[in-house]
Amino acid sequence: DTGVSQNPRHKITKRGQNVTFRCDPISEHNRLYWYRQTLGQGPEFLTYFQNEAQLEKSRLLSDRFSAERPKGSFSTLEIQRTEQGDSAMYLCASSKAGTRMETQYFGPGTRLLVL
């Protein structure tokens, strides 16, 4: 068990550019979550996958955001036409589906700065 990994750890981009982040969950975990954390705030839920199916999306996930988990393993989060308001820490978490709420294990995050 190597934990949840995220790449890159830091990303600086100019407004209007597209960025893509990757998350590799814990190997036997079939649920994967994306959260966004802005300065001074707690993480906010963006979206959730069970295997390759995206089952829930927050209203925070605007049309410029898209997430995929093509083979039910790693996931990518893409932001198109970035805006300064997208600057935040993007956190990925994974869990193993069961009959009740499972513990979500978080990765170190990708910190995005949009100039």
Place this chain on the structure above:
Amino acid sequence: AQSVTQPDIHITVSEGASLELRCNYSYGATPYLFWYVQSPGQGLQLLLKYFSGDTLVQGIKGFEAEFKRSQSSFNLRKPSVHWSDAAEYFCAVANQAGTALIFGKGTTLSVSS
């Protein structure tokens, strides 16, 4: 809708002193409650969780939390704080579907020597 309130933005405690971080939640049914800790540059690490049963929950690093339904609270405690406990602490409640966590804004803990 579910929500979590952490009334204290920043707390400073002397090393060796006791600690209590407050958390209040809003949820209609029996909640699933969590405390996470985040150190600078690190992800969130689970300290403890409450699903049901004994209302006093033990976690890692000597932390414990008590679920009080009558007060809608889930306060985190530690009897003796170490300098390495300085970090940001988040309380969270699971949403009704059990698919997402709703976090409070966090409490920053500073430890003075």
